[in-house]
Each structure stands twice: as C-alpha cells, then as structure tokens.
Amino acid sequence: MTAPLADLSPADLATFLSDRQAAYAELQGKGLKLDLTRGKPSSEQLDLSNDLLHLPTGVLDRSGADVRNYGGLEGLAELREIFAELLWVEKDQVLCGGNSSLSVMHQVITFLLLWGGPGSTRPWKDEPVVKFVCPVPGYDRHFTMLADFGIEMLSVPMRDDGPDVDAVRALVEKDPAVKGMWIVPTHANPTGAVCSQDVAAELMSMPSAAPDFRIFWDNAYAFHHLTEEEAKSADALSLAVAAGNPDRPIVFASTSKITFAGAGVAVLAASKANTAWYLQHLAMASIGPDKVNHLRHVEFFKDADGLRAHMRRHRQIIAPKFQAVDAALSAELDGLGIATWSKPTGGYFVNLDVLDGTATRVVQLAKDAGISLTPAGSAFPHGQDPDDRNIRLAPTFPSLADVETAMAGVATCVALAAAEKLSSTAG
Amino acid sequence: MTAPLADLSPADLATFLSDRQAAYAELQGKGLKLDLTRGKPSSEQLDLSNDLLHLPTGVLDRSGADVRNYGGLEGLAELREIFAELLWVEKDQVLCGGNSSLSVMHQVITFLLLWGGPGSTRPWKDEPVVKFVCPVPGYDRHFTMLADFGIEMLSVPMRDDGPDVDAVRALVEKDPAVKGMWIVPTHANPTGAVCSQDVAAELMSMPSAAPDFRIFWDNAYAFHHLTEEEAKSADALSLAVAAGNPDRPIVFASTSKITFAGAGVAVLAASKANTAWYLQHLAMASIGPDKVNHLRHVEFFKDADGLRAHMRRHRQIIAPKFQAVDAALSAELDGLGIATWSKPTGGYFVNLDVLDGTATRVVQLAKDAGISLTPAGSAFPHGQDPDDRNIRLAPTFPSLADVETAMAGVATCVALAAAEKLSSTAG
Numbered sequence: 073m074t075a076p077l078a079d080l081s082p083a084d085l086a087t088f089l090s091d092r093q094a095a096y097a098e099l100q101g102k103g104l105k106l107d108l109t110r111g112k113p114s115s116e117q118l119d120l121s122n123d124l125l126h127l128p129t130g131v132l133d134r135s136g137a138d139v140r141n142y143g144g145l146e147g148l149a150e151l152r153e154i155f156a157e158l159l160w161v162e163k164d165q166v167l168c169g170g171n172s173s174l175s176v177m178h179q180v181i182t183f184l185l186l187w188g189g190p191g192s193t194r195p196w197k198d199e200p201v202v203k204f205v206c207p208v209p210g211y212d213r214h215f216t217m218l219a220d221f222g223i224e225m226l227s228v229p230m231r232d233d234g235p236d237v238d239a240v241r242a243l244v245e246k247d248p249a250v251k252g253m254w255i256v257p258t259h260a261n262p263t264g265a266v267c268s269q270d271v272a273a274e275l276m277s278m279p280s281a282a283p284d285f286r287i288f289w290d291n292a293y294a295f296h297h298l299t300e301e302e303a304k305s306a307d308a309l310s311l312a313v314a315a316g317n318p319d320r321p322i323v324f325a326s327t328s329k330i331t332f333a334g335a336g337v338a339v340l341a342a343s344k345a346n347t348a349w350y351l352q353h354l355a356m357a358s359i360g361p362d363k364v365n366h367l368r369h370v371e372f373f374k375d376a377d378g379l380r381a382h383m384r385r386h387r388q389i390i391a392p393k394f395q396a397v398d399a400a401l402s403a404e405l406d407g408l409g410i411a412t413w414s415k416p417t418g419g420y421f422v423n424l425d426v427l428d429g430t431a432t433r434v435v436q437l438a439k440d441a442g443i444s445l446t447p448a449g450s451a452f453p454h455g456q457d458p459d460d461r462n463i464r465l466a467p468t469f470p471s472l473a474d475v476e477t478a479m480a481g482v483a484t485c486v487a488l489a490a491a492e493k494l495s496s497t498a499g
Numbered sequence: 500m501t502a503p504l505a506d507l508s509p510a511d512l513a514t515f516l517s518d519r520q521a522a523y524a525e526l527q528g529k530g531l532k533l534d535l536t537r538g539k540p541s542s543e544q545l546d547l548s549n550d551l552l553h554l555p556t557g558v559l560d561r562s563g564a565d566v567r568n569y570g571g572l573e574g575l576a577e578l579r580e581i582f583a584e585l586l587w588v589e590k591d592q593v594l595c596g597g598n599s600s601l602s603v604m605h606q607v608i609t610f611l612l613l614w615g616g617p618g619s620t621r622p623w624k625d626e627p628v629v630k631f632v633c634p635v636p637g638y639d640r641h642f643t644m645l646a647d648f649g650i651e652m653l654s655v656p657m658r659d660d661g662p663d664v665d666a667v668r669a670l671v672e673k674d675p676a677v678k679g680m681w682i683v684p685t686h687a688n689p690t691g692a693v694c695s696q697d698v699a700a701e702l703m704s705m706p707s708a709a710p711d712f713r714i715f716w717d718n719a720y721a722f723h724h725l726t727e728e729e730a731k732s733a734d735a736l737s738l739a740v741a742a743g744n745p746d747r748p749i750v751f752a753s754t755s756k757i758t759f760a761g762a763g764v765a766v767l768a769a770s771k772a773n774t775a776w777y778l779q780h781l782a783m784a785s786i787g788p789d790k791v792n793h794l795r796h797v798e799f800f801k802d803a804d805g806l807r808a809h810m811r812r813h814r815q816i817i818a819p820k821f822q823a824v825d826a827a828l829s830a831e832l833d834g835l836g837i838a839t840w841s842k843p844t845g846g847y848f849v850n851l852d853v854l855d856g857t858a859t860r861v862v863q864l865a866k867d868a869g870i871s872l873t874p875a876g877s878a879f880p881h882g883q884d885p886d887d888r889n890i891r892l893a894p895t896f897p898s899l900a901d902v903e904t905a906m907a908g909v910a911t912c913v914a915l916a917a918a919e920k921l922s923s924t925a926g
Binding site for chain 2: 110112113115118121122124125126127128129131138139140141142143144170171172174175178179182185186187197213216217220221328332333334335353356357358359360361362363364365
C-alpha cells in the first residue's frame with residue numbers, strides 16, 4: 073500500500089485501520105520492554121573505553137605537577153591541547169572541567185545571572201526580563217534549564233542548515249532582553265541538522281540589541297559522525313572574531329559520548345575575555361577539576377587523531393542502529409504521507425514527525441506496548457509542541473535487534489494513530 | 500632566655516634584636532624555597548591511595564546499573580551508605596557528587612540566591628541585603644566566596660569549643676538579613692577547635708529572625724585526627740531535628756584529604772526537604788555525578804571502617820610534622836610572651852598568633868627568606884585581621900625535614916618582628 077493515507081476512500085481507510093489495530097494487538101501481545109528515550113551509549117560502546125578503568129599509569133603531568141593534588145583550575149594542559157586542535161582554537165581558549173558540559177552551561181548562565189559577563193551593563197538577574205532564542209525542535213535539557221531559571225524562551229524554526237537566521241535576527245536585533253541563544257550546531261539534537269558556515273557566520277555577525285548577547289554553542293556531537301564523510305563544525309569562535317563579536321559564542325563539548333557518559337570530561341572554549349571571566353568566578357567554587365581523569369583521558373586518546381579513530385569505532389557500532397530505524401520506518405510508512413524522519417549523518421537521534429496532532433497518541437500507544445519513547449513535545453520549550461507531531465528517537469542504547477523490534481512497533485503505532493485521526497476527521 | 504620580651508630592659512631588648520637580626524641574616528643565606536601556604540596532602544599521603552589508579556575492577560553497581568553511563572543524580576548508593584554511617588545519618592539524607600565540596604557549597608548558595616530554599620519567602624537575590632555569620636579566624640575560601648556573591652560578613656570569635664554562641668545568637672536572633680553561617684566544626688580551619696555538643700546544640704536551637712537561616716556545616720576534617728583519641732563531631736542534623744529546625748544545617752564533607760585532593764568525592768548531608776530541594780535544581784545542571792569514581796572509592800574503602808583505617812595511615816605521616824611545628828616554635832618562643840599557637844588534635848593547620856601588629860611583617864620576613872606562608876589576614880573576611888596577629892601554618896605538604904627547617908625560620912621571623920616592634924614602641 074503506497075497511496076497517501078489521506079487519499080484513501082472511507083472503506084479503504086477503515087480496512088487500513090482495522091489491519092493496524094490487529095497489528096497493534098499483536099505488538100502488545102509480545103510483552104516488550106524497550107527504551108528509546110534517552111541518548112545514551114550502549115554497553116558495547118562503553119566497552120570501547122574500558123582501558124580508562126586502569127589508567128592513568130602515571131601521576132605527574134608533563135610540567136611535573138602531581139595530578140592527584142589540588143590545583144590547575146583551567147584543566148590539564150595536555151588535554152586542553154587535544155581539544156584545541158579538535159575545535160580549531162588556541163590552547164589558552166580551552167578549559168577542561170568535570171564530568172558534565174551541561175553543568176558548565178548551567179554554571180555559565182548562573183554566573184551571568186549573578187554577575188553579568190563581558191559587555192554586560194548589569195547582572196542578568198537585575199534585568200526586568202531575560203529571553204533566550206530557542207531553535208525547535210531542540211534539546212529538552214536546554215529548555216528545562218531555562219524554565220528553572222525563569223528565562224523566557226522564544227522559539228525559532230530549526231532548518232537543515234541550522235536555525236532560521238531571519239527569525240533569529242528579528243528577535244535579537246530589536247529586543248535588548250534577548251540575552252542568549254542555544255544551538256547544537258553539529259548533528260543537532262534531535263534533528264541531526266548541521267549548521268552551515270553561512271548560517272554560523274550570520275549568527276556571529278548579526279547586530280544584537282543586547283551588548284552582552286551570548287550564543288551557547290553546544291557542540292555535543294562535533295565528533296560523532298555516522299558516515300565516512302564527516303561533517304565539519306563551523307568555526308564559531310573565528311567567525312565571531314572576524315565579525316567583531318569575539319565574546320558572543322561560548323563553545324561547549326564533552327567526552328560523555330566519546331568515553332564514559334557519566335565519567336568523561338567537559339570542555340569550554342571561548343574568547344580570552346570570556347574564559348578569564350569564567351575562571352575568575354570559578355576560582356571561588358573550585359580548587360581545580362579532576363586532573364586524574366584528565367590525565368586518564370590523555371593517556372587513553374594520546375592525541376586528537378586517537379580521539380578521531382575512537383569515534384570511528386563508535387560509528388561501527390551505532391550506524392547500523394540508525395539504518396535499522398530508517399528501514400523499519402520506511403517499510404511501514406513509505407508513501408503513506410503520514411510521517412517524515414531525519415536520516416542523520418551523525419549525533420544520537422532520529423527526528424520523527426508524524427501526522428499533526430498524533431505525536432502524543434503515538435507515544436502513548438508505544439508505551440502501552442512496552443516501548444518507551446521520549447514524551448511528545450520534549451523537544452520544545454515547556455514541552456509544548458504546537459503541532460503535536462514531533463517525536464525524538466534515540467536508538468543507540470538498545471541492541472540492534474531491540475532497535476529493529478522497537479522501531480517496527482513504533483511504525484505500527486504511527487500508522488495506527490494516523491488512521492485513527494483520519495478516520496475520526498472523516499467521520 | 501625565658502623572660503617575656505616586653506619586660507626586658509632597653510639594653511637587653513637591643514641585644515635580643517641584634518641576635519635575631521643575625522639569625523635572620525643567616526636564614527636568608529640558606530636560599531630556602533619552602534611552602535607552608537595551603538592545606539595540601541603530601542605525595543607520600545597521596546601514595547596511600549594509589550590503588551585507586553587501577554580501580555574499579557567492575558562497572559556495575561550492586562543494583563546492576565552501569566556506572567559508566569548517565570544517571571544516578573544522588574550518587575552511588577554504596578558510597579552514600581558508607582558516608583551515612585560515618586556521619587550518623589540516614590542513607591537517603593546523603594548525596595555524593597563531584598570532586599569538590601567547595602563546589603557544592605557554592606552551588607547551594609547559588610541555588611538559595613536564585614530560588615530560595617525550604618522556608619524562604621523569596622529568593623535571596625531579592626533580599627535588600629544578605630549577611631552571613633563568620634567565625635574568625637576561619638577558612639579563607641569561605642570568605643572570598645561570600646565576597647564574590649556580595650554577601651555581607653559578620654565576624655564572631657572562634658573559641659576552643661566552637662563559635663562564640665552568645666555573639667552568634669545576638670546577630671541571628673534579631674536580624675532577618677542574617678541568612679547563613681559558616682562553621683568548620685571539627686578540627687577547624689585554622690584554629691583546630693572542635694565544636695562541642697553544647698555549642699552545636701545551641702547553634703541548632705537558637706531562634707533565628709530569618710525563617711530560612713542556614714548553617715553551612717563544613718565538616719572537612721571530620722575523620723582527620725592527629726591523635727589516637729579521635730574527636731567526635733557533633734551530630735548537627737539530629738540536634739537540628741530535636742530543636743525543631745531540621746532544615747537549618749547543611750553538612751558538607753569530602754574525600755579530598757582522604758584519597759586524592761583533586762580527584763575525590765564530595766558529600767552533602769541534610770534534611771529530606773533540603774536534599775529534595777537541592778536535587779530538584781541540580782537535575783537541571785547534571786545528568787549524574789562521576790559514578791565510576793564513586794565505585795572506585797567504594798572498592799577502595801570497602802566500608803566505613805576501611806576509611807577510618809586509611810585515616811590512621813595518614814596520621815602516621817602527618818602527626819610528626821605537627822609535632823615538628825610545635826617543637827620549633829617552643830624552642831624559639833617559649834616564655835617570650837610574643838606568640839601563642841594551637842596544638843591541634845586533627846585537621847591540617849596550626850594557628851599561630853604573634854605579637855599584635857606583627858603578622859604582616861612576619862609573613863614578609865619569611866617570604867624574603869624563601870618561606871611562603873598564607874598571607875596575613877587570610878583567615879578573616881576581606882583578608883582584614885583587625886589585630887594583624889594571625890598566621891595560618893600548613894605543615895602537611897612539605898617533608899618532615901622541610902617542616903623543621905621552615906618552622907625554625909618562621910620562629911626566627913616571629914621573634915625578630917616582635918623585637919623590632921617592641922624596640923620601636925620603646926623608642
């Protein structure tokens with residue numbers, strides 16, 4: 073059946089619906105317990121880094137400092153150099169921290185709220201209102217963080233080449249309350265989009281009403297490619313310098329989905345004014361990061377090429393899972409006109425758009441069949457998808473066989489929910 | 500010479516001064532380069548924990564969860580249980596985090612500023628002014644943190660059995676702007692005082708004008724004893740519950756001076772209302788702590804007794820250094836009436852009070868002789884010691900021989916500065 077579902081006669085639609093109801097009943101009978109909710113590496117991926125469990129072999133860094141002791145707020149120089157090469161920046165613009173880049177982002181916003189940053193006329197907490205531009209669909213934790221801070225979120229569409237620049241510009245140019253913007257520039261969460269050089273250049277050069285407008289450049293998937301041809305991240309910091317806005321971007325990265333998700337290293341890269349500002353306040357909160365873990369990672373990667381090679385081993389494990397998602401969705405849904413989905417070249421997610429008004433139903437159907445999906449709407453501020461059509465799929469954690477089983481089930485749910493919806497509309 | 504220096508005749512004082520000038524010239528000739536500034540463990544102490552470098556042997560916690568992956572915001576249950584036993588609290592009141600309890604303290608104050616906590620009528624940032632009670636001398640990083648937050652500091656004297664409770668009560672009882680108080684209850688930094696049960700009970704039960712008054716109970720040296728008889732920490736949380744102020748204390752501890760100073764585990768213990776409040780905001784900033792490091796520590800300690808036994812091995816290394824400090828000061832200064840110093844039963848510091856008005860001079864003299872000391876005044880808010888008499892000595896990091904050499908030099912500087920002062924006053 074390849075005719076668009078919306079074009080079916082009432083009788084054919086009724087048949088389609090009852091077929092899918094039968095398929096769903098069978099699905100429920102399987103007693104599945106599968107989880108596609110979060111972007112977590114699988115055990116097999118984590119095993120790739122098990123050498124970390126008996127590293128480091130030494131306790132001194134190359135300057136002779138004991139990594140076991142206090143100090144070194146900016147992180148181990150050797151590790152900063154590896155990330156400087158990977159992110160195309162100067163070593164002294166790179167800081168290495170604890171196990172979570174999310175924590176560093178939270179801390180940077182906290183510091184801006186309490187003290188303001190370079191270019192600020194006052195702490196953000198003293199502004200009548202603070203707003204952030206949020207490309208949607210986007211990363212749910214970015215949005216829940218802003219909600220907790222009481223920061224207002226302004227949605228703009230995410231395109232295949234990054235955020236809709238005209239929409240962003242219209243907000244940033246006129247309103248001095250717009251202080252920040254999220255972006256996952258490479259293999260975006262959840263759409264997989266890669267921000268083009270052109271879009272990045274516009275984001276870095278556009279005028280901003282706020283003198284301290286910041287772009288939170290969360291390059292979480294910079295090195296997380298699913299294809300042999302590897303997408304290049306736009307060089308946000310250089311573009312910002314060239315545009316005369318050196319302090320605009322703050323770049324975040326981490327090894328959470330490179331080594332151990334819970335025990336990796338977070339990275340911040342920014343202008344010297346921003347890093348100095350950050351370290352000034354960080355010095356009140358820390359005597360230094362876990363440099364043993366830094367040295368552990370340096371010994372493990374050896375250099376930037378070591379990290380790149382390591383990522384290719386991840387690709388071998390997870391690329392087939394993404395192919396399985398596409399295959400399962402295609403097999404069930406191609407030609408029906410009720411769903412579109414991304415074919416990402418990297419990252420951790422497949423972005424599934426179902427028939428408008430059915431995403432919540434699909435997630436519920438899947439749940440009742442033992443398949444956990446991220447709640448519908450998660451990729452939007454306050455969890456509100458205005459079209460109720462977006463579903464984020466995270467296929468890395470389950471086994472390949474489980475991905476195949478789960479996605480066949482999800483496809484059934486998508487078709488069933490669409491058929492229900494079209495039937496009720498028709499009726 | 501055992502007559503008090505102040506009682507000497509002008510001629511004898513002149514002789515004493517010129518003797519000390521000669522001794523100081525000799526000291527300068529030695530070309531020393533010694534550092535007594537910070538409370539850092541020595542390499543020998545760090546070596547005690549080197550088994551951590553090839554742990555953990557497993558990757559699953561006892562519930563079967565993979566410690567390498569995301570999750571478990573409250574920390575590994577096994578580690579929380581060890582600290583629950585050590586701190587005499589329920590496991591679900593204990594949270595284990597990253598490598599720095601200072602970071603957790605900073606975060607707790609940040610959360611209180613941005614959101615307020617249990618009992619708050621509004622976020623602390625919206626108060627006209629926020630004040631903290633600061634027992635002095637105290638921990639310099641506590642004070643610099645408050646200065647950065649713009650929190651006003653109110654000094655109260657530190658006694659041998661803890662803070663001067665009458666002074667604390669007078670501030671807390673009347674002024675609703677007094678929102679918090681620091682205390683290092685056990686083997687205090689820098690005085691070595693141990694807060695008695697009576698003082699602790701009064702701190703937990705005294706009325707407070709602020710409904711959300713918090714005591715930051717930084718029990719950094721809870722297990723860090725220098726004598727066979729081990730000081731018991733007052734049970735702040737139970738005392739607070741008994742007094743009807745369960746949310747008043749927030750207890751901090753860490754393994755920074757137990758295992759690796761830079762790569763240990765921080766601990767927070769508090770009422771269920773406080774831990775729930777903390778986790779609620781922490782969830783926006785983190786997907787979980789480094790559970791690999793948690794398991795590493797569990798495998799290393801095995802249990803609470805394992806930690807206690809480990810601390811006795813530290814004691815064997817550092818107790819002789821504290822004895823050397825006392826011996827050097829006694830040899831040079833006993834009977835002169837120009838200095839008193841603590842004989843701590845635990846912790847990392849010796850508190851040296853020199854002749855009023857000479858601490859800055861002593862630190863300068865020492866520096867010019869190649870002996871680095873913590874800047875005079877560091878143990879007071881804004882670095883201002885009103886009597887210019889307090890010097891914090893940190894003898895753990897250098898070798899025993901270096902401590903002996905450095906402290907003989909410090910004693911010379913103390914005597915010289917006192918003789919200079921008394922001579923100029925006499926003249």
